[in-house]
Amino acid sequence: VASLPLTRSPTRAGAEGARNLNRLGDVQIDRALEGLQGWVREGNEICKEYRFGDFAQAFRFLTGVAFLAHGADHHPEIWNVYNRVRLRLSTHDAGGLTARDIELAQAIEDFL
Numbered sequence: 001v002a003s004l005p006l007t008r009s010p011t012r013a014g015a016e017g018a019r020n021l022n023r024l025g026d027v028q029i030d031r032a033l034e035g036l037q038g039w040v041r042e043g044n045e046i047c048k049e050y051r052f053g054d055f056a057q058a059f060r061f062l063t064g065v066a067f068l069a070h071g072a073d074h075h076p077e078i079w080n081v082y083n084r085v086r087l088r089l090s091t092h093d094a095g096g097l098t099a100r101d102i103e104l105a106q107a108i109e110d111f112l
Protein backbone atom coordinates (compact mmCIF):
# COMPACT_ATOMS: atom_id res chain seq x y z
CA VAL A 1 0.00 0.00 0.00
CA ALA A 2 2.92 2.30 0.75
CA SER A 3 3.60 2.61 -2.99
CA LEU A 4 0.08 3.79 -3.81
CA PRO A 5 0.02 7.48 -4.75
CA LEU A 6 -1.62 9.64 -2.11
CA THR A 7 -1.09 12.95 -3.85
CA ARG A 8 -4.13 14.38 -5.61
CA SER A 9 -3.96 14.53 -9.39
CA PRO A 10 -3.42 18.12 -10.64
CA THR A 11 -6.45 17.82 -12.91
CA ARG A 12 -8.37 20.27 -10.75
CA ALA A 13 -5.73 23.00 -11.14
CA GLY A 14 -6.83 26.41 -12.37
CA ALA A 15 -10.21 28.07 -12.66
CA GLU A 16 -11.67 25.18 -14.66
CA GLY A 17 -10.96 22.94 -11.73
CA ALA A 18 -12.87 25.05 -9.23
CA ARG A 19 -15.61 23.05 -7.61
CA ASN A 20 -18.39 23.22 -10.17
CA LEU A 21 -21.31 23.64 -7.79
CA ASN A 22 -23.98 24.26 -10.42
CA ARG A 23 -26.76 21.84 -9.51
CA LEU A 24 -28.03 19.76 -12.38
CA GLY A 25 -31.68 19.90 -13.39
CA ASP A 26 -33.97 16.88 -13.80
CA VAL A 27 -33.52 16.67 -17.57
CA GLN A 28 -29.74 16.94 -17.28
CA ILE A 29 -29.70 14.19 -14.64
CA ASP A 30 -31.93 11.87 -16.66
CA ARG A 31 -29.79 12.39 -19.73
CA ALA A 32 -26.58 11.72 -17.77
CA LEU A 33 -28.03 8.52 -16.29
CA GLU A 34 -28.74 7.17 -19.77
CA GLY A 35 -24.98 6.80 -20.14
CA LEU A 36 -24.40 5.29 -16.70
CA GLN A 37 -25.51 1.67 -16.72
CA GLY A 38 -27.05 0.55 -13.44
CA TRP A 39 -26.97 3.98 -11.82
CA VAL A 40 -30.29 5.28 -10.53
CA ARG A 41 -31.39 8.58 -9.04
CA GLU A 42 -32.67 8.68 -5.50
CA GLY A 43 -33.58 12.26 -4.65
CA ASN A 44 -30.42 14.33 -4.58
CA GLU A 45 -28.17 11.31 -5.06
CA ILE A 46 -27.30 8.76 -7.70
CA CYS A 47 -26.46 5.25 -6.63
CA LYS A 48 -25.51 1.85 -7.92
CA GLU A 49 -25.20 -1.62 -6.41
CA TYR A 50 -22.41 -3.96 -7.55
CA ARG A 51 -22.02 -7.66 -6.86
CA PHE A 52 -18.57 -9.27 -7.22
CA GLY A 53 -17.31 -12.86 -7.05
CA ASP A 54 -16.07 -12.52 -3.51
CA PHE A 55 -14.92 -10.03 -0.91
CA ALA A 56 -11.41 -9.68 -2.34
CA GLN A 57 -12.76 -8.67 -5.74
CA ALA A 58 -15.18 -6.24 -4.13
CA PHE A 59 -12.43 -4.64 -2.12
CA ARG A 60 -10.08 -4.47 -5.09
CA PHE A 61 -12.80 -2.45 -6.82
CA LEU A 62 -13.21 -0.24 -3.75
CA THR A 63 -9.47 0.40 -3.67
CA GLY A 64 -9.69 1.73 -7.20
CA VAL A 65 -12.73 3.81 -6.30
CA ALA A 66 -10.80 5.26 -3.38
CA PHE A 67 -8.00 6.50 -5.62
CA LEU A 68 -10.39 7.83 -8.26
CA ALA A 69 -12.23 9.73 -5.54
CA HIS A 70 -9.04 11.03 -4.03
CA GLY A 71 -7.76 12.18 -7.40
CA ALA A 72 -11.07 13.88 -8.20
CA ASP A 73 -11.41 15.36 -4.71
CA HIS A 74 -14.97 14.02 -4.81
CA HIS A 75 -15.99 11.15 -2.57
CA PRO A 76 -18.84 8.65 -2.72
CA GLU A 77 -20.69 7.20 0.22
CA ILE A 78 -19.50 3.57 0.27
CA TRP A 79 -21.29 0.52 1.65
CA ASN A 80 -19.83 -2.98 1.48
CA VAL A 81 -20.89 -6.38 2.79
CA TYR A 82 -18.82 -9.33 1.54
CA ASN A 83 -19.12 -9.24 -2.30
CA ARG A 84 -21.72 -6.44 -2.46
CA VAL A 85 -20.91 -2.77 -2.88
CA ARG A 86 -23.26 0.20 -2.98
CA LEU A 87 -21.98 3.63 -4.01
CA ARG A 88 -23.90 6.86 -3.53
CA LEU A 89 -22.89 10.17 -5.03
CA SER A 90 -24.01 13.74 -4.45
CA THR A 91 -22.22 17.05 -4.15
CA HIS A 92 -22.56 17.92 -0.49
CA ASP A 93 -21.19 21.44 -1.05
CA ALA A 94 -24.04 22.10 -3.52
CA GLY A 95 -26.78 20.17 -1.72
CA GLY A 96 -27.56 18.18 -4.82
CA LEU A 97 -26.20 16.61 -7.99
CA THR A 98 -23.54 18.35 -10.08
CA ALA A 99 -21.29 17.42 -12.97
CA ARG A 100 -18.75 16.22 -10.40
CA ASP A 101 -21.03 13.33 -9.50
CA ILE A 102 -21.57 12.31 -13.11
CA GLU A 103 -17.87 12.57 -13.91
CA LEU A 104 -16.86 10.39 -10.97
CA ALA A 105 -19.57 7.82 -11.71
CA GLN A 106 -18.29 7.61 -15.28
CA ALA A 107 -14.69 7.25 -14.10
CA ILE A 108 -15.78 4.42 -11.78
CA GLU A 109 -17.61 2.66 -14.61
CA ASP A 110 -14.54 3.02 -16.84
CA PHE A 111 -12.46 1.41 -14.08
CA LEU A 112 -14.76 -1.63 -13.71
Ligand code: HBI
Nearest residue numbers: 073074075076090091092093094
Ligand atom coordinates in the same frame (compact mmCIF):
# COMPACT_ATOMS: atom_id res chain seq x y z
N1 HBI B 1 -17.27 14.87 -2.08
N2 HBI B 1 -19.27 13.85 -2.72
C1 HBI B 1 -18.58 14.96 -2.35
N3 HBI B 1 -19.23 16.13 -2.26
C2 HBI B 1 -18.58 17.27 -1.91
O1 HBI B 1 -19.19 18.33 -1.83
C3 HBI B 1 -17.21 17.23 -1.62
C4 HBI B 1 -16.56 15.99 -1.71
N4 HBI B 1 -15.25 15.91 -1.43
C5 HBI B 1 -14.45 17.07 -1.00
C6 HBI B 1 -15.24 18.32 -0.94
N5 HBI B 1 -16.52 18.35 -1.23
C7 HBI B 1 -14.63 19.63 -0.50
O2 HBI B 1 -15.11 19.93 0.79
C8 HBI B 1 -13.11 19.59 -0.42
O3 HBI B 1 -12.68 19.62 -1.75
C9 HBI B 1 -12.61 20.85 0.27
